[in-house]
Amino acid sequence: MKSLNRLTLTACMALLPFSHTAGASTLEIQIAYLGFEADHGPVLSNILPEPADAGLRGAELGISDSNSTGRFLKHQYSLHSLSSPDSASLIAHAQTLYDQGLRLFVLKLNANQLRQIATQLPDDAVLINAGSSDNELRSNACIPGMLHTLPSRAMLTDALGQWLASRRWSRWLLLEGNQSEDKAYADSLQRSADRFGAKVIERKSWDYDTDLRRTAQKELPPFTQTREYDVVLVADERGDFGEYVPYNTWYPRPVAGTQGMSPVAWHKVVEAWGAAQLHSRFEKQADRWMNSLDYASWAGVRTFAEAVTQTRSTDPATLKAFILSPEFQLGAFKGRKLSYRPWSGQLRQPIPLVHPRALVSQSPQEGFLHPVTDLDTLGYDASESECQVQ
Amino acid sequence: MRILFIKAALVSAMLATPLAHAATAIVSNEKDDTLSFIDLETLEVTDTVSVGQRPRGIILSKDKSRLYICASDSDTVQVMDLASRTIIATLPSGEDPEQFSLHPDDRRLYIANEDDALVTVVDTVSHEVLAQIEVGVEPEGMAVSPDGRWAVNTSETTSMLHWIDTETHELVDNTLVDQRPRHVEFTRDGSMLWASSEIGGTVSIIDVASREIVKKLNFQIRGIHPDKIQPVGVKLSADGRFAFVALGPANHVAVVDASSYEVLDYLLVGRRVWHMEFTPDQKYLLTTNGVSGDVSVVDIDKMKVIKSIKVGRYPWGVVTLE
Numbered sequence A: 001m002k003s004l005n006r007l008t009l010t011a012c013m014a015l016l017p018f019s020h021t022a023g024a025s026t027l028e029i030q031i032a033y034l035g036f037e038a039d040h041g042p043v044l045s046n047i048l049p050e051p052a053d054a055g056l057r058g059a060e061l062g063i064s065d066s067n068s069t070g071r072f073l074k075h076q077y078s079l080h081s082l083s084s085p086d087s088a089s090l091i092a093h094a095q096t097l098y099d100q101g102l103r104l105f106v107l108k109l110n111a112n113q114l115r116q117i118a119t120q121l122p123d124d125a126v127l128i129n130a131g132s133s134d135n136e137l138r139s140n141a142c143i144p145g146m147l148h149t150l151p152s153r154a155m156l157t158d159a160l161g162q163w164l165a166s167r168r169w170s171r172w173l174l175l176e177g178n179q180s181e182d183k184a185y186a187d188s189l190q191r192s193a194d195r196f197g198a199k200v201i202e203r204k205s206w207d208y209d210t211d212l213r214r215t216a217q218k219e220l221p222p223f224t225q226t227r228e229y230d231v232v233l234v235a236d237e238r239g240d241f242g243e244y245v246p247y248n249t250w251y252p253r254p255v256a257g258t259q260g261m262s263p264v265a266w267h268k269v270v271e272a273w274g275a276a277q278l279h280s281r282f283e284k285q286a287d288r289w290m291n292s293l294d295y296a297s298w299a300g301v302r303t304f305a306e307a308v309t310q311t312r313s314t315d316p317a318t319l320k321a322f323i324l325s326p327e328f329q330l331g332a333f334k335g336r337k338l339s340y341r342p343w344s345g346q347l348r349q350p351i352p353l354v355h356p357r358a359l360v361s362q363s364p365q366e367g368f369l370h371p372v373t374d375l376d377t378l379g380y381d382a383s384e385s386e387c388q389v390q
Numbered sequence B: 001m002r003i004l005f006i007k008a009a010l011v012s013a014m015l016a017t018p019l020a021h022a023a024t025a026i027v028s029n030e031k032d033d034t035l036s037f038i039d040l041e042t043l044e045v046t047d048t049v050s051v052g053q054r055p056r057g058i059i060l061s062k063d064k065s066r067l068y069i070c071a072s073d074s075d076t077v078q079v080m081d082l083a084s085r086t087i088i089a090t091l092p093s094g095e096d097p098e099q100f101s102l103h104p105d106d107r108r109l110y111i112a113n114e115d116d117a118l119v120t121v122v123d124t125v126s127h128e129v130l131a132q133i134e135v136g137v138e139p140e141g142m143a144v145s146p147d148g149r150w151a152v153n154t155s156e157t158t159s160m161l162h163w164i165d166t167e168t169h170e171l172v173d174n175t176l177v178d179q180r181p182r183h184v185e186f187t188r189d190g191s192m193l194w195a196s197s198e199i200g201g202t203v204s205i206i207d208v209a210s211r212e213i214v215k216k217l218n219f220q221i222r223g224i225h226p227d228k229i230q231p232v233g234v235k236l237s238a239d240g241r242f243a244f245v246a247l248g249p250a251n252h253v254a255v256v257d258a259s260s261y262e263v264l265d266y267l268l269v270g271r272r273v274w275h276m277e278f279t280p281d282q283k284y285l286l287t288t289n290g291v292s293g294d295v296s297v298v299d300i301d302k303m304k305v306i307k308s309i310k311v312g313r314y315p316w317g318v319v320t321l322e
Helices: A011-015 A056-073 A087-099 A111-120 A153-167 A180-196 A212-223 A275-286 A292-311 A316-323 B002-020
Strands: A006-008 A027-036 A075-084 A104-108 A126-129 A171-176 A199-205 A231-235 A255-257 A351-355 A358-363 B024-029 B034-039 B044-050 B055-060 B066-071 B076-081 B086-091 B097-102 B108-113 B118-123 B129-134 B139-144 B150-155 B160-165 B170-176 B181-186 B192-197 B202-207 B212-218 B234-236 B242-246 B252-257 B263-268 B273-278 B284-289 B294-299 B304-310 B315-321
Touching: A027 A056, A027 A087, A027 A292, A056 A075, A056 A104, A056 A275, A056 A292, A056 B160, A075 A087, A075 A292, A087 A111, A104 A111, A104 A292, A111 A126, A126 A292, A126 A316, A153 A180, A153 A255, A153 A351, A153 A358, A171 A180, A180 A199, A180 A231, A275 A292, A292 A316, B024 B055, B024 B284, B034 B055, B044 B304, B055 B097, B066 B097, B076 B097, B108 B139, B108 B150, B118 B139, B118 B150, B129 B170, B139 B181, B139 B192, B150 B181, B160 B181, B181 B234, B192 B234, B234 B273, B242 B273, B252 B273, B263 B304, B273 B315, B284 B315, B294 B315
Parallel strands: A027 A075, A027 A104, A104 A126, A171 A199, A171 A231, A231 A255, B055 B315, B097 B139
Antiparallel strands: A006 B170, A351 A358, B024 B034, B024 B315, B034 B044, B055 B066, B066 B076, B076 B086, B097 B108, B108 B118, B118 B129, B139 B150, B150 B160, B160 B170, B181 B192, B192 B202, B202 B212, B234 B242, B242 B252, B252 B263, B273 B284, B284 B294, B294 B304
8 A cells, every 4th residue: 555655756857747768568548539520409598509529528627637647657648639529429439449459438418328328338448428418327227337527317306306395385387398308307306205205286388389489478478387496497408498497486486406506516606616717727728618518528427537546447347346346436526535335336516506697505404414435425325226336 | 027028029029930932922923014922921022023024834852042033924934132122133944934933953944935835945044045945836834853854735726735845855645635735754763754734624644654644634613614624734742642723714623532543622713723832841732723813821731722822913823941
């Protein structure tokens, strides 16, 4: 252990970062990144589009962060990436990269694509999901061996549910869009309501087809005229109608969920615990703000790098065993060390609750206790999940 | 009656004399862009002075006539004349200076540039940059060994201590420690180095000669989740008996026996405690509590917190002088 803690290098290494002169003793770590550029279809609110390269820029920052540690250890990281709107070419490229010898994959893909790649690649590939928040992947339809850095929908809605419980806003009006993701988010909110003692007084689907930019003031008040509620919760992942709900509700009540105050993996307004430095590195490189998908891909790359730093190995089995061991800890700017759930392979993490200009809170909330770690009060706990990652 | 009155006046005048030269503590307030001056007799704030943006690390010159201030968002180190409490110079610090350490020669200032992965060495007399040394991501803690041979920097994201030879200004060795090292402190004889790891939750004690970790301290406080025990500041008492470790959001300072490395006690202080300093007489320890915006005063003989002093928003660094 002692030898692990201490590393010696020559002054010349320090002056020549990423030097190739180190020769045979340099450990080269190649990480694959595959990103699906989904077409979300036309939406009513298209004023502030999501960046097309979300995820990729996070993975790139993960590589440069890791190389800055790596140069002191003669570890050199590189990224082999492909971003595409075409599923087939992404899946084919995964095989190509595997055949070239790559074993470490960060995947910003949907659940179907993840499943296909997991089926196609041999078991020694280590796959990190940084693109799908599907609850099924963490509960009852797990992909054997897969790790997840993006929080599940259940983690997000539980984070929100705990906060609403702490505010004692227990009567929820639930509005959902017409996409399958919206239904999944709304189902997840329903689950959180049951867990934290809230009551969904009504669940309504948005199916109007008028242009809300002009008629929100007319359409939404009657749409939200129901029995009285404390808060309106919106399930509209792609941002179709949800942006128009705040200030247009029948009762003067706050709005949360996918719009209004949102539970997220990451946001510009998270600035404590050194996050300001992560933002400034990211913005220097990408010329935009870092979002949840960027964060998940960054955390994926950093997970591999942290395992390499600690084990001095590039053997995928060694790395994966270490990542899932109690010794693994990831410093990830959320105020505490992060680790992976040994059942579902989900990265445990605090969830910030944000509105566009400020951090409101961060869950888990005070008083939500757990025998192992309060982080496991968010999402599917061991007893609720059928997954066996190891 | 009259004589009595004069006597009383004399006595109070004599008592008052030390007040005029009372020891002072200076605290940097990160989110107020000010320094708070605390009178250490009355334990009250007597003055608040505006400085550059986001003041964090502060240190005194050897003669204690000047104060160096890391004005992080102004990208400069300011030099304050303490007699007049005015800024008399700014030093080229590199971007985003956070913590620094003054070489025993009283001239060379070693500055950690958090945003740039650099350590900048500045001559405080000529105001020249003598060297910039590449280190890991988010350099933070800085300490120069008492003999002046080593400058040690911690890089938070890289989780390493970087050993810089102060003769050549080259990085010659690295020690890997637990996640997010924040602060380093040499023992008075320079033989050992204490390094806190905020996210790792540990303090590593490193033998300077071999640069190997000889002991790792862990902390446990009843009712506080281990993840919230986050060591940041470390201070070693002049008599060599105690080490104090500020535990951040655990809102406690750990008292450690500096020779047996046994944790003796945990003292409840304000919220999010980061940095500390002893009063010049070593009777008290002051802690900066960022979230509660105050300074806790620990009586070291009694090992008790005796007072908290409200200062500005997010107090960060603290120094004391006669």
